[in-house]
Amino acid sequence: MYRKKFLSAKELEELLMNPSSDEDEELNLNLDAALHTNIIILPPKNDAVSDNEDIDDNEQLLEDRNEFPNELAGEVELECMFDDLNSQNPEINEPEVHVSPNKPNSASTSQNVASTSKKELACLPYKLPKWSKSHRVEFSKKPTDVSSENIRAIYDKIGNFNPLEMLELFLDSDIINFIVDHTNAYANIDKNNPTFKTDGNEIRKFIGIMYFSGLHTVPQLDLYWSNQQVFGCDLIKNTMSRDRFRKIKCYLHVCDNSKIDPRDKFAKVxxxxxxLNERFMQFGVFCHHLSIDEQMIPYYGRHSAKMFIRGKPIRFGYKYWNLCxxxxxxxxxIPYGGASSENSSEFGLGENVVLRLLSKIDKPSQHTVTFDNFFTSHKLIYRLSKLGYFATGTVRENRTGKAVLTDPKQMKKKSRGSMDFAFDKENEIAxxxxxxxxxxxxxxxxLMDQPINQAKRFDRKQRKHINIPMPNAIRQYNVTMGGVDLFDNATSNYRIRIRGKKWYWPLLTNALDAALVNAWKMHCICKKFAKETSMSQLEFRTFVVDALLRSETNSEPVCQTEGSPNVVVRFDSMKHTVIxxxxRLRCRKCSSQTIFSCRKxxxxxxxxxxxxxxTKALSL
Incomplete structure (x- = not known):
């Protein structure tokens, strides 16, 4: 493709009548070899004035070079399209189709589209669809499900882990030490507290108090250390003092401020x-069905990445893109930083998000992925097919690739449960x-519309539930789409309630919540594979909090539940004494009467x- 602008039609006419007069030797050599030559009339500037405004936009100027208008309101552009094999310009890689802005009905638009050959269409990002209404079609490739083998391997490795050990799969010693190092480094900058120093054990207790706030919420942070029985909690008091907790919270850091990338809006976290992303993927993508959607993290302060989404349960906050x-x-x-985020110009925002998240999958043929109409387009499904992914998504009307389907307004007039189907033979997209x-x-x-399933719906006219036909693709979409919503719901059930004044505080607490939710999900997956009853999220979180706050403590816990003691506390071999x-109560071991007990x-x-x-092991 070669383009050159001219200030007047007279200048362009001289070139076309006598190409050798142009100083551009490259154009002089290639003009005769051009497959198509277009003249584009660019829109005039706001202050441009012309005495000759009677120009026919449908006039094809190249048909008769002797008929040029004397003057044009704006500039004109010469566009030459060459064959890749015959072009003498080595920098030309592929032809383009140029559409003049603000001139949707101009000669350049219609002429360029009409002149696009089949060879040029092959150079476009994807093949144009060829829709068919026939049901005598099938996909040449289908996904394979190996999730049971993946989960068996995971169970053999961590099936007997208790909840705290499950959490330490994600919040391991490396992450704890990472937090300790950056917190101490940040505190040393403060001249008022040059001697501040924390360690891994103290950070674990700090995280335990954070998790505790999701179970037991009070109006103000200081009330956890209140002497009033209504608010105070002896377990928190015996774990850490109020001033020490506040000091750690003030200096808590997970980055080096001297090495922050100014282009990254989320550089602090x-x-x-x-x-965490690396640890979440330590077992690979072991599930067969995946889903992609957005997650909102509540935040009401001021930050350029804060979003507002009307109609959402959380309207203000940070947006994350999740693969679940x-x-x-x-x-x-993946955190979303707004319109300034770098994305491929070939796709829209939603399509770029899908491609980035799925790029972490090693074996696409073993998974299916589902997403909603924010992400889906015919172009994206085609690209995923070429990359080996199996995808399904609801789609908006202007992104279907002009699928030959019944018009939505006409289908709305039909009976409930009516359906239509089309198949793109060229790209194998239904x-x-x-x-x-x-x-x-x-x-x-x-997925296709067959086999047809049944959906239960309430009929207002008949005042009873009826069964209506449901296509298989719709049914599978409903079954596999809700993964991100399940994760988001689990996070919000017991979200950390301790608030901070720094803009990145909600992102830190969300990272901790995500690690705990994933640990609980992993526990449920292992128990389900073993056909055993799993803990509820409340029980799991209570176990973790109790273990973090009681383990290796120097104080005596006084808030003890009546049930069995925490496994971690029972076998930690610290501060256990007979008193x-x-x-006179029954011994927990032999069930006979005794006047002795374990102090811890x-x-x-x-x-x-x-x-x-x-000392005897206890099976969970």
């Missing part, structure tokens, strides 16, 4: 996010449209049962 399993395990997350409460359109490169009690576990035990109780 980017390193931590990257470390269909049951809510988070594999990858389009399914279904009439439910509203018109739903789905694109997929591995004499006032009441706060359970009745005979002195002879004491050692065996604290």
């Amino acid at each position: 980017s390193l931590l996010n990257n470390m 399993s269909h049951d809510g395990y988070l594999f990858q997350f 389009a399914v449209r279904w009439n439910d409460n509203s018109i739903v359109t789905v694109l997929s490169n591995h 004499k009690t006032e009441k 576990c706060n359970i009745p035990l005979h002195p002879k049962c004491f050692e065996e109780y604290h």
